[in-house]
Amino acid sequence: MSIKDLLTPFTAWKRITKDPVTIRDPFNDRPGAERYRGFHKNDVNKCIGCGTCEDICENEAIDMVPFKDPISGDSGLRPRLDYGRCCWCALCVDVCTTNSLTLSNEYTWVTVDPEDFRYTPGVDKKAWDDNEKGWKKPEGNYEFYNINRVEMHHLHPEDRDKSFVEMVKGYSREQAIAEADRCVECGICTATCPAHMGIPEYIKAVRHEDMEEGLRILYETNPLPEICGRICTHKCETVCSIGHKGDPLSIRWLKRYIADNVSSDKYKEILNTIDLSNNHKKVAIIGSGPAGLSAAHYLALMGYQCTIFEQYEKAGGMMRYGIPEYRLPYDSIDKDIDYILSLGVDIKYNARIGIDITLEQLNKDYDAVFAGTGLHLGRSTGIPGSDNEHVYYATDLLRQITAGEEIEVTDQIVVIGGGNVAMDITRSLARMQNQKFGKVNIITTALEREKNLPADLEEVVESREEGAVINPGWAPQSIEIENGRPVGLHVIKCNSLFDDSGRFNPQCDITKKEFFRGSMIVQSIGQGMDLSYVSEDFKKDLEFGPRGRVQTNAHFQTSVKWFFMGGDIIEGPDVIHGIANGHKAAIGIDNYIQGIDFAPAK
Amino acid sequence: MDLTKMFQFNADRSSYPELDANGKPIIDLSSHKYLKLWQGPQHPGVTGNMSLELTVNGDEIVESITHVGYLHRGFEKLMERRKFIQCFPTCIRMCVAEPDPNEYILSACIEELGGIEVPETAQWLRTLALEMARLQVLLRGVPGQAGTFSLGLGYQWGNYIRDLILDRFEELTGGRVYHMYILPGGVRGLLPDGFKKRMEENLKLVDEFLVNINDLMYNNIVFKQRAVGLAVIPVEWIDKYGVYGPSARAAGIMRDVRKTHPYLKYGELDFEPFTTTASDVYARSLVRWHDLKMTVDLIRQIMAKMPDKGDIKAPTPNVMHWRIPKGETYVKCESSRGEYGMYMVTDGSDMPRRVNLKGPSYTQATALLERLLINANIADTAAIMVSLATCPPEIER
Amino acid sequence: MVEILKELEERFQVSDLVQQKDHLAFVSVDKNKAIPMITWLKDQAGYTSLTLITAVDWLEDGKFQLTYMINNPKNKTQIAARVMIDRENATMESAHHLWESVRIYQRELKEMFGIDFPGSPGVDESFILEGWVDIPPYRRDFDTKKYSEETYFPRPGRQSNDPAEYMKSKMYPNE
Structure with missing residues (x-):
């Protein structure tokens, strides 16, 4: 120690002339x-209330x-x-599925009432709602979950456009x-x-690799998982919260993964349906489409003895006779249907109601009747030339392809229609053209514009991959006939389909014309119901709605109490609505037979 | 003129009371020679809120017992009930003054057990955040040693610059105290525009501060009189009592995880931790002054070497149900107080089975401090405690 | 690191070796061989520094895992010894004679897990909790959430809704 040590600290005095550093x-x-x-902000119009912020909040705030x-x-x-x-901590912001939740840079808030500090950002207006600054989910590759879908392997267009082999390969375990x-x-x-399936629950089962649990969850609301896992219209995926900033979950493929990975001989054991009770009540079911099968399944679980009346040789309805094999292979259909039949459900093939047995007879023999007869009749465009014998309905052709019947395939085909059925027939015919002529020459046209096409986007994309020309936005005018055969379709430009009040009222521009050449025309503009099995007397008792649909109540009961209806004929058209209708109708029938009365047809 | 003799405090620190075979004092309270005196939990001389139960004879401490338990929040237990991502806002509270090492070791444990590779840019940003944390804590910690001898001036200077560093933290991480920046998989943001320039301006102030504090403290006769020779930790005690980091380096033992087990980007940086041998309060304080100096240099090196762009976070499994296979590991880093480690056990579920945090204060403020305070002066208690850089929350967790 | 682990296998029959990283290995050792092994490592093998002692509750197996982690400052390696002890009347030989800080760890383990270390100085004194009457809180069967709900008052007026349940109640209550 030295004198220096005594003096040096006094150098601190040199700071006496410096400015204070306080603000x-x-x-x-x-x-x-x-x-x-700082304080939270929420764009309430962007927010979908998924509650992920609540789940991640470790403080339960x-x-x-x-x-x-x-x-x-x-x-x-x-x-x-x-x-x-x-x-x-802003984990709620980083995890937010819609990026609606953010924090502002405001950090002072004085109030006398502690209850003020509970508030709903975006709803309770705050001074910082418009602050631009503050915490947002970091930019770049920063996500708390993968927002990109695991790609599903499809057969390459060249490998699939000549055959009806299933084109979607299904997920592997890792995928x-x-x-x-x-x-x-x-x-x-x-x-x-529509069936309100326990989607997060069965996805969780996939995550935990518990296929048996997954299957049990599927069958709670859907007895056709193999089928739905392939061709469901997956409305669920359109609302998936992850879809707001990335790809929605592949809910449909995950459902398929569960069904694909449980062997059918284990179903009864897993689903605990080896011994079902029998209440000695009988229900007749008309049609073995999704609605009929679903109703039969749930009724069988409740102990009912069900008999299905199917007009064709095989069960499945539109699922078998309407959807091409490359999308839904027959063994997948069989797996689901065989299980339902194994529950003691009886099925009579080639049995037409009204011809082989009347509805009235069914009423006498059974305690209730459910009809899921679907929409099988092709709807005609009604344009000149549409009555030619080489102008077909898509539904007829699809059914004939499934039944293995020979159908006409020419080297130049025009399909009218923009829905999934139109795509199905386009792609089926494209495959057959490829087999027959080695090339595809098919034009599919529709009233709707490209972005409004009712078909699933992937269907449109895949049709094009397979060589079909999809040319939407045209209104068919007439089919030109030469020597008793069509040579093409005259169309004019269609600008809009609906008027301002939302009514169907196509606006066309007759100056823009086009002629699509084709020696075979297929109409696929929708289907109608075929109620020919219902006698005229009976029809008088049925109540019909404004658009010709039969009226049913929430339990799919018609105005004739013992007669229930569901599926495409009532709601849809798609498989999942049919399944949901069948399930609800089953509960309704159970209530009806047990004598529980409920509201009449709406 | 030799001032040493003039100011030498020559009190007879006799061995009274007698010590038993284990070196523990034999105290007979009924003899009326002793007084029980509590220092803390509310006491300006106690860092954080723990308390020391002192038995004094005159102004001499004959026995000290460390009482923690005024702060206990059971974070380790709480983390067992939280998903891995949810642990991250919890763990930082285990050392309030320097939260970033908590974030890092938790993330590193999860990444190691979960098999996550952190991107290059994120590693640099983590290194930067850890050094910035050390910088801000030492800006108070270094002059704080003089504060325990009632020289509060340096503390004011340091606190001002620390506030500026907190501004940098605020723009980098969005928070001033709890930064919540390093999270499993990476970090939560790139450097904002102009950050390096503003940081460099702040570092220039630290350079100046280092000179000023050197004049104020280490060449100060009062500070020297109080600190030199006070609470010497013999080399043999380093392992026996569990002494880490700067306190060990003041005894000539090289303990610095950054050097011994380089993590993040420390292997690519050029630095040599300072060691000395006196092992008293003065030496420990001087080591921290050198640490501060080194940190300034490290931050400059990091800012020069780090990439400006790049991924800040590796993809992880969905954090809402991230399950980590059964395993266990221990990850350590160098906090401003020494080796700071986390032991994590996972059992295949989406929450940790057990998290155990080991900070240097756990041993230093208990076994070691109790030993060092024997025969110390009451007025030196705070100085000794601060010289060990005690952080009570890491004892109680 | 490999040699020392081999030697531990021979001398103390350790099992379940996991070399977690270059400088860190986990071994399992019998309860009665644990303290001799640690003593040997400390006195003969250069593992002079104690990193931590802690416990893991394997409630399902009825076991506590004690983890002794020790460190060799010379070659910078670390060995963690797992010792499985019965959860019922959990007792372990004290190691307080090896390092001064061990008694602190053991005192905490007694309080938090209820593991006794007979002979360890002050092991029965409360370390962190004062007046605690419930089961040792770090045991897995102590439910922190339940405890806090029973002990403290929740803020009145808080109520949350599950999105799926709420949508069901509003959109399709009868299905």
């Missing part, structure tokens, strides 16, 4: 930084509270913060687990699914 402005805010994690009535894809709930618990991992279990999808 001397008591009136102006010191705004938080660009990324500051978030409640989901009602904001508006739920609609498909939006629970109507919005997150409410409790600032007595929040720690501003399925990786895809299932993306789910945040919000459950928004369940309400949108």
